[in-house]
Amino acid sequence: MIRFEGVSHQYGTLEALRGVSFEVPAGALCVLLGESGSGKSTLLRTVNRLIEPTAGRVLLDGRDVAGIDPQALRRGIGYVIQSVGLFPHRSVAGNVATVPRLLGWDRARVEPRVNALLEMVGLDPGTYRDRRPATLSGGQAQRVGLARALAADPPVLLMDEPFSALDPGTRRGLQTALRRIHAETGKTILLVTHDLEEALVLADRIAVMAEGRLVAEGPPAEVLGPGAPEAVRRMVRTGALVLHRLAALPAAGAAENGPAPGSPGLPAGATLEDALLLMLAHGTDSVALEGAPPRHLTMTAILRASAP
CATH class of the missing domain: 3.10.580.10 (CBS-domain)
Structure with a gap:
């Protein structure tokens, strides 16, 4: 579904991405894993053209994204970020309905879709649909952001450190919800995190970034197995993470x-x-x-x- 071919990007003299090439199969939940500054978020944003590669190309379902109108491209891709980015002046329902309304969906189609998505992410429509973002907890707001990203039923969902600002209990609940939603919808999900534990909980494939390069990619058992590169080995050196490694x-x-x-x-x-x-x-x-x-x-x- 997503294919990176020799993708590079420079910020002035800084090489943020260095010839990254790999594929994300349709229906996979692939985690981009790496330390801060490894290039994982930069790579994610090349998919929806928030960042344009200085070399290489990105293909979405076989089409070079450089040849797709950016606005049309982004309306066809779900996007969830750490800061959520809900519109404060709109209700929860209004936020979830943002993309369907941009696509011209009528009210009869939008309303049941909003209710179904709120239920999918674990929010009762009768309780939450008319509330404003300022009245929500961080976890509730992130659930609304996830529902908004899924609203127009996009085949691909991009998630950039979506749970990193949440407390551990809320984070675990959202991880569980995301795994369930992925199983129910079969969407292709590309998620950025620096947390190895989160990667092991969520991913069926992991792509490890270090200094702008792809250093390992594949199922968790392969990425964490014998011969893992140093960038991966650094992440599993503490005792707690060894147990998570054994679980994979x-x-x-x-x-x-x-x-x-x-x-x-x-x-x-x-x-x-x-x-x-x-x-x-x-x-x-x-x-x-x-x-x-x-x-x-x-x-x-x-x-x-x-x-x-």
Whole structure:
């Protein structure tokens, strides 16, 4: 759905992007992950032409975005930002209806769409549709921003650090809502974050940026697996993040051939985190991976796989 071909961008003498090339498959939830200044937000904004590449091109569903009128392009792409950007003088319903009205939808079509979207993002229409943004909490406002981005049913949703300013509990609730919405709608989502934990919670693909370059891209288990580049290794060096890393890695990838008599059984599709928790619960240093041929997993293998 989104294809970057040798995308570069300069701010004066600063190279913000350096020949970035990769694809975001249709229906994927791809996270652009990287430290501050890595170029991830700059890359995201080339998709809706808020930033024009100085070299390379961006294709959306096979079309070079440089050949699409910017306003028409942006009306066909959902866009969610950290600061939400709701219109303070409009009601919640008026904010959600912004793009459909620009596209000429009539009232009979807009009203049920607004109600359905508010319900989708977890806001009761009867309670919230007539409220002003100033009366909303940060989490509620971000839910309205998400509903507004989805209003015209765009195939692509761009999200730039959408939850970074929220408290942890609110953030987790919105992450859960986004995963549910993605599963229900099948939209292609490209989301920027500097938070590895958030990337692991949300992504089915991760693209890691460092100093304007793409340094790793693929499913989380591949990106975080053996041979991960230094930019990724830096993100998993703290103990808390090691557990999140184990949650993204399949146990089968570290399993050894042969049975493990007396060891508790682990389902074939389990993660390394599942294996570690099972070992701790049973006070053992090995688990048997269910299925044929017989295989087992040791604590040593888990520690080896978790090393950054």
